[in-house]
Amino acid sequence: MDTSNETTPSNKSKSYSFQAEVAQLLHLVTHSLYSNPEIFLRELVSNASDACDKLRFEGINNAALFEDAPNLSVRVSFDTEAKTITITDNGIGLSQQEAIDNLGTIAKSGTRDFVSKLSGDQKSDAQLIGQFGVGFYSGFIVADKITVESRRAGLSHAEGVRWISGGTGDFDVETIDRAARGTSITLHLREDALEYLNGWKLKSIINKYSDHISLPILMQKEVWQESEVEGEPGHMVKTDEWETINSASALWTRNKKDITEEQYIEFYKQLSRDQEAPLSWSHNRVEGSTEYTQLLYIPAKAPHDLFSRDVKTGIKLYVKRVFIMDEAESLMPMYLRFIKGVIDSADLPLNVSRELLQESRDVKAIREGNTRRVLSMLETLSSSTDSADQEKYAKFYAEFGSVLKEGLGEDFSNKDKIAKLLRFASTTHDEASVSFADYKARMKEGQDAIYYITAETLAAAKNSPQLELFKKKGIEVLLMADRVDEWALNFLNEFDGTPLQSVAKGAVDLGKLQDEDEKKAAEEAAETFKPLLERLSTSLKDKAKEVRVTTRLVDSPACLVGADGDMSSQLARMLKQMGQQAPDIKPILEINPEHALVKKLEGSTTHFDDLAHIIFDQALLAEGGLPEDPAAYVKRVSALLV
Numbered sequence: 013m014d015t016s017n018e019t020t021p022s023n024k025s026k027s028y029s030f031q032a033e034v035a036q037l038l039h040l041v042t043h044s045l046y047s048n049p050e051i052f053l054r055e056l057v058s059n060a061s062d063a064c065d066k067l068r069f070e071g072i073n074n075a076a077l078f079e080d081a082p083n084l085s086v087r088v089s090f091d092t093e094a095k096t097i098t099i100t101d102n103g104i105g106l107s108q109q110e111a112i113d114n115l116g117t118i119a120k121s122g123t124r125d126f127v128s129k130l131s132g133d134q135k136s137d138a139q140l141i142g143q144f145g146v147g148f149y150s151g152f153i154v155a156d157k158i159t160v161e162s163r164r165a166g167l168s169h170a171e172g173v174r175w176i177s178g179g180t181g182d183f184d185v186e187t188i189d190r191a192a193r194g195t196s197i198t199l200h201l202r203e204d205a206l207e208y209l210n211g212w213k214l215k216s217i218i219n220k221y222s223d224h225i226s227l228p229i230l231m232q233k234e235v236w237q238e239s240e241v242e243g244e245p246g247h248m249v250k251t252d253e254w255e256t257i258n259s260a261s262a263l264w265t266r267n268k269k270d271i272t273e274e275q276y277i278e279f280y281k282q283l284s285r286d287q288e289a290p291l292s293w294s295h296n297r298v299e300g301s302t303e304y305t306q307l308l309y310i311p312a313k314a315p316h317d318l319f320s321r322d323v324k325t326g327i328k329l330y331v332k333r334v335f336i337m338d339e340a341e342s343l344m345p346m347y348l349r350f351i352k353g354v355i356d357s358a359d360l361p362l363n364v365s366r367e368l369l370q371e372s373r374d375v376k377a378i379r380e381g382n383t384r385r386v387l388s389m390l391e392t393l394s395s396s397t398d399s400a401d402q403e404k405y406a407k408f409y410a411e412f413g414s415v416l417k418e419g420l421g422e423d424f425s426n427k428d429k430i431a432k433l434l435r436f437a438s439t440t441h442d443e444a445s446v447s448f449a450d451y452k453a454r455m456k457e458g459q460d461a462i463y464y465i466t467a468e469t470l471a472a473a474k475n476s477p478q479l480e481l482f483k484k485k486g487i488e489v490l491l492m493a494d495r496v497d498e499w500a501l502n503f504l505n506e507f508d509g510t511p512l513q514s515v516a517k518g519a520v521d522l523g524k525l526q527d528e529d530e531k532k533a534a535e536e537a538a539e540t541f542k543p544l545l546e547r548l549s550t551s552l553k554d555k556a557k558e559v560r561v562t563t564r565l566v567d568s569p570a571c572l573v574g575a576d577g578d579m580s581s582q583l584a585r586m587l588k589q590m591g592q593q594a595p596d597i598k599p600i601l602e603i604n605p606e607h608a609l610v611k612k613l614e615g616s617t618t619h620f621d622d623l624a625h626i627i628f629d630q631a632l633l634a635e636g637g638l639p640e641d642p643a644a645y646v647k648r649v650s651a652l653l654v
């Protein structure tokens with residue numbers, strides 16, 4: 013908060029400016045045609061429920077915070093005369109400073125990123141906001157003024173706060189006396205939103221979006237009253253009785269068979285802030301030495317920060333229905349960080365901290381149970397013969413496949429299960445749809461390895477000279493162009509007993525697939541070309557580790573390969589691009605003795621050195637690299653062209 017923007021309009025209240033991003037967001041909220049205005053109630057009820065969760069949590073170690081009101085609830089009321097809707101909770105409340113900080117700035121970096129993506133184009137931005145949800149600020153979809161009154165639990169009555177804003181550039185804050193703990197948010201409705209001054213409408217919105225909230229949501233009971241004037245219609249009038257209008261039991265504690273598909277989906281949307289329905293979910297009560305309830309969802313879409321350094325896992329931890337923490341990273345391995353859900357443990361102590369979680373044996377058991385459950389959900393989807401499931405798996409894989417691969421390095425005990433879930437493109441299939449098992453089933457007689465190639469793009473992989481011999485012999489090769497592939501495959505030497513072999517590493521050994529004549533011809537070529545190889549080695553001594561003759565090429569003059577056990581040049585390049593340390597690896601240059609250029613080279617005396625460098629640099633270009641000295645390369649080629 014930029015306090016230099018404070019002004020003092022009256023003795024009592026101070027005016028503050030919204031952080032620039034908030035002002036931008038508010039402008040959009042109030043000026044865009046909001047596609048789904050009723051979500052304001054969902055957002056505010058959800059904040060009220062979060063505030064009660066926070067009080068419960070702080071109250072574990074400080075029971076005095078509950079004062080004389082231990083029963084937490086959210087009340088929703090409306091006033092047709094004043095044209096207002098008020099949402100009141102008796103949760104943790106806000107201190108004056110918290111009101112200034114939390115209701116004037118956007119604290120969450122995710123939300124800030126989101127705002128920075130707004131284009132200024134009203135239509136597309138409105139759609140984006142619709143997908144995202146704007147929390148507290150969504151009140152301004154229906155209100156042209158919002159009054160927040162609050163007192164933080166633990167503070168005296170005199171330390172209440174009133175926050176008022178018309179949703180434009182600034183807001184006013186003053187100290188008030190407030191007996192009730194918690195927060196009341198009053199929306200002064202815009203003329204075009206007066207339809208929400210209707211008990212039936214408000215109830216139906218709450219039932220639609222907030223039924224699973226674990227606290228009671230109360231509204232004043234209304235009864236029908238006939239008109240006293242004959243001939244005039246009757247109307248609903250409020251009574252003094254408050255009634256609970258939601259089921260008020262946390263969704264995951266209910267019996268599976270009592271929960272509808274819509275309720276599961278709605279709960280997911282609240283939990284994840286994702287507007288798209290999840291692909292699949294699993295809800296179980298786990299019994300045994302560690303008891304807990306798990307409700308895990310596979311989202312349909314990756315969040316924008318999936319690969320950012322400080323991305324968190326999506327699991328909320330509850331202990332006996334008391335909310336303990338968001339983003340409980342100990343409950344799910346990093347490679348499954350995209351899973352959203354709730355774990356409710358019956359065994360953990362209520363005052364468990366993040367540090368304690370890391371050491372807990374119960375947590376370890378829950379984490380293993382969660383991992384097993386997610387992998388088996390994925391296994392079920394991936395092996396289903398139902399076309400809708402297959403489509404879901406393809407969608408899942410396109411969004412999260414790269415993250416799943418991290419599991420090969422991260423989760424040794426489940427490596428085989430993860431490997432089964434992987435899908436790749438291949439020389440015979442353009443889509444990432446080939447599993448290792450599919451590949452194995454199509455292997456040629458005599459083939460004893462799963463061949464793959466890694467490259468920076470799929471096109472580079474597909475057109476790599478290293479595939480020429482494989483294409484000629486009709487051997488399928490898996491194409492890997494995902495950044496993580498090279499690293500992940502380091503951890504997988506075999507699949508179901510068949511070794512994995514990179515076609516870009518080591519000498520070609522097609523084993524039984526190569527006949528004796530071919531092997532003999534190769535040996536003879538190596539002998540014949542010995543003098544040429546020596547000359548090339550001398551010319552390229554700074555660039556190539558070794559120069560040798562190969563049988564893997566058909567149409568290309570040369571290619572680069574890594575020595576067995578060396579890091580591949582793509583991986584080294586990638587690490588360097590990311591600013592990390594990578595060893596300087598010299599590749600092996602392999603030449604095709606059948607190629608005209610190589611034959612020409614053999615007899616060449618004048619341009620030998622230039623030709624040698626050109627051949628090397630072209631091999632580098634072919635695999636997606638760049639010559640070390642591009643200008644020198646161009647010069648050499650130009651000299652030959654004239």
Ligand SMILES: Nc1ncnc2c1ncn2[C@@H]1O[C@H](COP(=O)(O)OP(=O)(O)OP(=O)(O)O)[C@@H](O)[C@H]1O
Nearest residue numbers: 059060063101104105106114115146147148149195
């Ligand atoms: N009823 C409330 N009681 C106490 N604090 C509240 C209440 N409503 C909002 N706040 C505070 O205001 C902050 C901003 O609310 P807002 O809904 O914009 O974001 P959020 O809840 O943090 O994020 P999101 O809604 O995206 O989960 C909250 O983090 C919370 O600190």
